[in-house]
Amino acid sequence: MLFAVVVEASSQVGATRSRKAKTAALAAVLAEAGPDEVRPVTAWLAGDMLQGRTGIGWRTLSGLSVEPAVEPSLSVVDVDAALDRLAALAGSGAGVGARRTAELEALLGAATADEGRFLVRLLGGELRQGALEGLMLEAVASAADVPGDAVRRAFMLSGRLPETATVALTGDDPVAELGAIGLEVMRPLRPMxxxxxxxxxxxxxxxxxxxxDPGVVVEHKLDGARIQVHRSGDEVRVWSRTLHEITSSVPEIVALVSELPVETVVLDGETLAVAEDGRPRPFQESMKGLGNGAMRPWFFDCLHRDGTDLVDExxxxxxxELAEVVGDRLIPGVVRPTPEQAADAVAEALAAGQEGSMVKALDSTYTAGRRGRSWQxxxxxxxxxxxxxACEWGSGRRRGWLSNIHLGARGADGEFVMIGKTFKGMTDETLRWQTETFPQYETHRDSYTVYLRPEIVVEIELDGVQTSTRYPGGVALRFARVVRYRDDKPAAEAxxxxxxxxxxxx
Structure with missing residues (x-):
């Protein structure tokens, strides 16, 4: 397959707000991809690379001046191999930098102007076209002509979109092969x-x-960092909410789980920093605490225990099962409460300094993402x-700081739609962080506003929502104020x- 086919599909996706049209464009190119092309094509259309970070920044990319090719000739395999070579050129130094520049110039010199723009955006992390995971999963199911539920479940258990797409699109019996993908201890799965x-x-x-029958459990909702912990024998590994491994940063969690009375286990939970009186510290301190040995974990789900998978239980x-494994590390909660007991549980959580409560259906199975409302x-x-x-420059006391932020929610087509602005709830530290950080995500600016790639997630507290024509989303937020920035949450989960x-x- 020519790389130009992928670039054209990306262009079609970015040119429409119709979810149906986006899915059709993505499915068409996936259906055309060969067995060795599905993985890279799936990753690229989702805005990612199989190679992960290549160490190539905007300074390197903006400094290149290469005459583009007139006609497309690059294949998908050509481009994937070039990205492999670039990823292998890690580190710093004049020799490495020169080889990296030469490899980039060779790749971009073989690309047409459209292909070059796509590659620069892909390498720079700016390829945001509405093709989020949910949209790509729909496209995979459509291209392979298999049930969407089968694709979503396989993705949840594998945690890997390109691999899931490969099974669906190249398998002899894709439905059976997708169904055969199970939970593997030491391979993280997508969180519910x-x-x-x-x-x-x-x-x-x-x-x-x-x-x-009340049929629910009411648990404390901790203001901490989500963790997924796997143990097999003496080995323990820990992943974050976004499935980045953080094992080396949380030795205290590794030590605790190593002592649990199991041989193999997969746990879902939360870890947070606590003060001397045992009360939780702010979320940002929990995030900063990763790596200093000051974290305290709590667990709220058990997905595997000693050879038995539990996701469908x-x-x-x-x-x-969780209570038998983790003992007093079970997150506090009350099972099948009366309304009065439930209200007391919520009050207890708030009195303990937690941010609220979780209400979960006891008959619910574990399903990746936010599908349904069985956890609230x-x-x-x-x-x-x-x-x-985007973010506007401040005035008065805030002159010189990036202050008023533009807020967006995810539309049905995967694009982000503006629904309001706020500058409330920002401390001097927040303003300083915004001013230092936001330019790293900049796409362009005018005299008042810096426009950003839609990647930074912020938690907003508000008094309500009202219908409004002021913003493209058709709603406006009442008394919106910043609570915290969600370093642990990707934009796809906004x-x-x-x-x-x-x-x-x-």
Missing amino acids: LASPGDSLEAALAELGAPDG PLETRRR KVKPAHTLDLVVL DTLETVKGLRPM
Whole structure:
């Protein structure tokens, strides 16, 4: 396959807001890809590279001046091999830099102008075209003509989109082969996420059993860092919410899990920094605490225990297994509470300094992402995880600082839609961090505003949402204020426009 086919598909995806049209364009190029082309093509169309970071920054890319090719000749295999060579040229030094520049010039010199622009954006981490994971999974299912649920489950268990696409598109019996992908200890799986709950009462009513059985557990919602921990014999490994391995940064968690009464286990949980009185420290301190031995873990799910996979078991079973494994490291909660007991549990969580509570259906299985509402987070005030689209320069006391942020939610087509602005809740430290950090994500600017790649997630507290024509999303946020920046959360997990609109008064 010519690389130009991939570039054209990317252009089509970026030119439309229709989710159906995006999926069709992606599916068409995936269906055309050969067995050795599916992995790189899938990664590129999702804005990633199989090689991960290559160490090539914008200073290197912007300093290149290469005459583009007139006609397309690069193949997918050619480009993937060139990226392999670039990734192998790690490190610094004049010799390495010269070889890297020569390799880049050779690649871009063989590329047409359109192909070169795509490559520069891909290498620079700026290839954001709405082809998020959910959209790519739909395209894979369409191209392979297999059920979407089979693709999503295989992706959850493998944690790898290109590999999932390869099985679906090249297998002799793709449905069976996708179904054969199971949980592997020491291979992280995609985490299950919670949806915002309207209130404790609403969550209890929605998730409770029809026969009057409460059917839920109400747990503390910790303001910490999500962790996934795997153990096999004497080996323990730990991954973050985004599946980046952090084992070396959390020796205290490794030591704790090494002593648990199991041979193999996969745990889902949260770790946070605590003060001398045992109360949790702010989220940013938990993130900074990774690596200083000051973290304290709690676990809320058990996905595997001693040779038995539990992802398809109801939460009630998983939680029972979890309690037997982790003992007092089980996250505090109350099972099948009365409304009064549930309210007491929420009050207890808040009194302990936690950010709220989780209400979970006891009959729910473990499903990656935020599919359905079987886990709901209940907080004293509404909070949303949104993406920073731009930031305006401040005035008065804030002159010289990047201050007023433009907020975006994920639209149905995967693009981010602006729904408001805020400069409230920002400390001097926040302003300093924004001013230092945001230019690293800059796409362009004018005299008032710096526009950013939609990658930075911020947690926003608000009093409500109202219909408005002021912003493209058709809604506006009431009294929005910054709570924290979510270093642990990718933009693909930001709240959707549909979720935001759901907070409007009926």
